[in-house]
Amino acid sequence: MGKDQPPHPTPHAPQPALQLRDLWLRLGREVILRGVNLDVLPGEGITLLGENGAGKTTLLRLLASGLRPTRGEGRVMGFDLRDSRAVRDYIHLMPVDAGLYPDLSCTENLEFALKMHAQTGDVAAALRRVTLEAAASRRVRFLSAGMRKRLALARAHLLARPVTLIDEPFANLDTAGRQLVLELLAELRTGGVTLLIAAHEPELARQVAPRALRLAAGILHEE
Template sequence: MTAADAYAVQLRDVWLRLGREPVLRGVTVDISAGEGVTLLGENGAGKTTLLRVLASALRPTRGDGRVLGYDLRDGRSVREGVHLMPVDAGLYPDLSGTENLAFALRVYGQPGDVPGALRRVGLEGAANRRVRHLSAGMRKRLALARAWLLARPLTLVDEPFANLDDGGRALVLELLGELRARGVTLVVAAHEPELSRQVAPRALRLERGVLVEA
């Protein structure tokens, strides 16, 4: 097994400055392929920023990194293997749930059972409703269905338990657990470590942009 196979993420002294202030400060970390990581930290600590760096949506100011064996600066190759589920779900509001999932599959050029994914999250009855007319909890379920359907090798999830009741949180744990069972590497930013660590047991903490083992 090569180093590229053994690690999903390798970052070395990664800094990111937005404006005058550094948001990430010298982040160095290895995440093994198939590992589950919970990312902890207060609001503004840099969790979302780090997820966006791993998704190649933001380029580091300095430092080096590899994701799934590809240099972070090779954005196209990185993005093919990564799925980022943002806290706002990142859905297209004028498309229906079915259309959102079908579009995601087309983007990644892969087949998938859209009706089955909607049933899995209990949204079969709202399959043809525009996303803008769904509740916050329903949008979260739809975003989870998309992540579950795509099952990218590295899945990044920002606050998956927000806007969900107990049943919804249990569903999150089931779906993320199924992704782990399929060999997906998970990085979950969450304010509920007791929940997140059930599927992503390794804990890392960001404190003012500095990443440490929790």
């Protein structure tokens, strides 16, 4: 390199999509999370493991700013977890019960989700993608558990938020339904979405989210 040539710039490490530092959460008298540290890069796929009652769902709710940490720091796409309005612009949580509006139809649920996030999208195509086009006008309360799960996945796919948290995506689904879930989640990751999946089927979840973390006694560690 000649004398007058500037040195090549050093590339900066990407900012984590999710970051927790010594985070504690107490609900009532019970300590749920104990000194949790976490770094998840943009576009990374994480499978969250743990026994029933370990706090997996609680951790997802906290990351979605549904709960406030008792102590410690957390950031989602650079925004403080305590700034719930900013965090919710970048994150989508699909709870185990699907989190749908039972008195709205399938179409209305998806249209409402787009409106809430000030987005546009092809609702009809999203319903076809999860084979619910025939149930487009049916109220959610009349859908089977598996159909509600597929509708919730259609919503997550339609919104494609930068960070998507999914609680038990394979529950209440047959083999074909589980394969559809894998395809939809793989498409999200291909599009650059950061995935955090809490699942009791690690052999399935790790196909699209290969890095595994385990939550036990309130402590998170690499599997």
